[in-house]
Amino acid sequence: MNKDYLLPKEIVAHLDKYIIGQKQAKKSVAIALRNRWRRQNASEEMRREIMPNNIILIGPTGVGKTEIARRLAALAGAPFVKVEASKFTEVGYVGRDVDSMVRDLVDTAVNMIKNEKAKEFNTKAEENSIDRILDKLIPQPKKIDEGDDITSQNSMIRTREIFRKKLLEGKLEDKEIEVDTPQSQFPVVEIFSPMGMEELGVNFQEMFSGMVPKKTKLRKMYIKEARRFIFNEEISKLINMDDVIPEALERVQESGIIFIDEIDKIVGDSSKTGPDVSREGVQRDILPIIEGCGVSTKYGLIRTDHILFIAAGAFHVASPSDLIPELQGRFPIRVELDSLTADDFERILTEPKTSLVKQYQALLGTENVELIFSDESIKKIAEYAERVNMESENIGARRLHTVLTTLLEEILYSPPVRKKSITITADMVKKSLDKIIENEDLSKYIL
Numbered sequence: 001m002n003k004d005y006l007l008p009k010e011i012v013a014h015l016d017k018y019i020i021g022q023k024q025a026k027k028s029v030a031i032a033l034r035n036r037w038r039r040q041n042a043s044e045e046m047r048r049e050i051m052p053n054n055i056i057l058i059g060p061t062g063v064g065k066t067e068i069a070r071r072l073a074a075l076a077g078a079p080f081v082k083v084e085a086s087k088f089t090e091v092g093y094v095g096r097d098v099d100s101m102v103r104d105l106v107d108t109a110v111n112m113i114k115n116e117k118a119k120e121f122n123t124k125a126e127e128n129s130i131d132r133i134l135d136k137l138i139p140q141p142k143k144i145d146e147g148d149d150i151t152s153q154n155s156m157i158r159t160r161e162i163f164r165k166k167l168l169e170g171k172l173e174d175k176e177i178e179v180d181t182p183q184s185q186f187p188v189v190e191i192f193s194p195m196g197m198e199e200l201g202v203n204f205q206e207m208f209s210g211m212v213p214k215k216t217k218l219r220k221m222y223i224k225e226a227r228r229f230i231f232n233e234e235i236s237k238l239i240n241m242d243d244v245i246p247e248a249l250e251r252v253q254e255s256g257i258i259f260i261d262e263i264d265k266i267v268g269d270s271s272k273t274g275p276d277v278s279r280e281g282v283q284r285d286i287l288p289i290i291e292g293c294g295v296s297t298k299y300g301l302i303r304t305d306h307i308l309f310i311a312a313g314a315f316h317v318a319s320p321s322d323l324i325p326e327l328q329g330r331f332p333i334r335v336e337l338d339s340l341t342a343d344d345f346e347r348i349l350t351e352p353k354t355s356l357v358k359q360y361q362a363l364l365g366t367e368n369v370e371l372i373f374s375d376e377s378i379k380k381i382a383e384y385a386e387r388v389n390m391e392s393e394n395i396g397a398r399r400l401h402t403v404l405t406t407l408l409e410e411i412l413y414s415p416p417v418r419k420k421s422i423t424i425t426a427d428m429v430k431k432s433l434d435k436i437i438e439n440e441d442l443s444k445y446i447l
Helices: 008-016 023-040 044-049 065-076 100-120 122-137 150-168 223-238 241-255 274-291 325-329 342-350 356-365 375-391 398-407 409-413 426-438 440-446
Strands: 055-058 080-084 176-182 189-193 196-202 216-222 257-261 294-297 300-303 308-313 333-336 370-373 421-424
Touching: 008 023, 008 065, 023 055, 023 065, 023 241, 023 308, 023 333, 055 065, 065 080, 065 257, 065 308, 080 100, 100 122, 100 241, 100 257, 100 294, 100 300, 122 150, 122 176, 122 223, 176 223, 216 223, 241 300, 274 325, 342 356, 342 375, 342 398, 356 370, 356 398, 356 409, 370 375, 375 398, 375 426, 398 409, 398 426, 426 440
Parallel strands: 055 308, 055 333, 080 257, 257 308, 370 421
Antiparallel strands: 176 216, 189 196, 294 300
């Protein structure tokens, strides 16, 4: 089934492979994604009026907020960008302006379309790059004119084909050739944009390419390196940016997703002074983008009316109702994510396709060491993670990283040479972590 046609239940089933629990959050984002497809298939008149239902995910760090949004974007094949609200400042302050999130999204979409187009031209680019490498090894035979030695020409063609075969078989990878590489004449600099200090890389070589001829320099490199370099050059030549840019802009406007993390950090407190003075200003700057406005980018104007915004925050101190009313109204769907329990941690350690346990097994597998976790040890690790989260700061599933790193520190530092299999037991977990957990100061700083 085409990914654009996935039903909400199928979207949730896909998210279940990577994220444990959080059924309500998965359900909400699945409906939001399906509504994208529904809108695009509605009549043109209705399509203009149907606005995305933006979502606020509320919950402590490490419970899956970012992962849900990231996996959703990958599933939809949609341009996706994650930004942190705390990095933005009100207009007039030094820092990133809120429009930069849209510019980042457009850059992501352009790269996404370029990569998709590149796959179409892979075969052609490969053929062209082989021909260019052969030209370095054996020049192309000249066109046959009257009086030319045909035998010599045929011999050259045969030799070239012999080398082509060797090249395709990988027998010339360590041979050196000289390749023309572009020479950078101008530095990449930071400039002031009209809305404040913005990190815009300006390549003056491109700006003045009409006036200043591009300089190249010969570089010696092995064929295995040259193959990649020339292949990328050929792909760039084959991709027509006039086709890429309109498609990228269309995709951003129709299916782009912006994930605004730490939105609770821009909830100001009127009793405070200092940096907090710009927080409400950031909310007011973000508001028109979420409501729908035009944002200028280097590729053209982008309308943000139909971009889906997913915001997330722990909201330990503040609550969503502390956001300015206009901004609250633009996030009609609010989902509270559950704190993770020992049972959740146990499932997180084993069930996902790329679970932490499988990651550490893969790491030690590179040194031919088989790492085995007993069922009791998994249960024990999960219990310790829950306990530390309850007794100190709740950092969700990220606690498993700290617990496992401490538990496996010695094995990772000095993997066994002779012993090719290590079984982690509940006793080993207890022995390794008990002293740390019982000492409040140690657990605070180590776990």
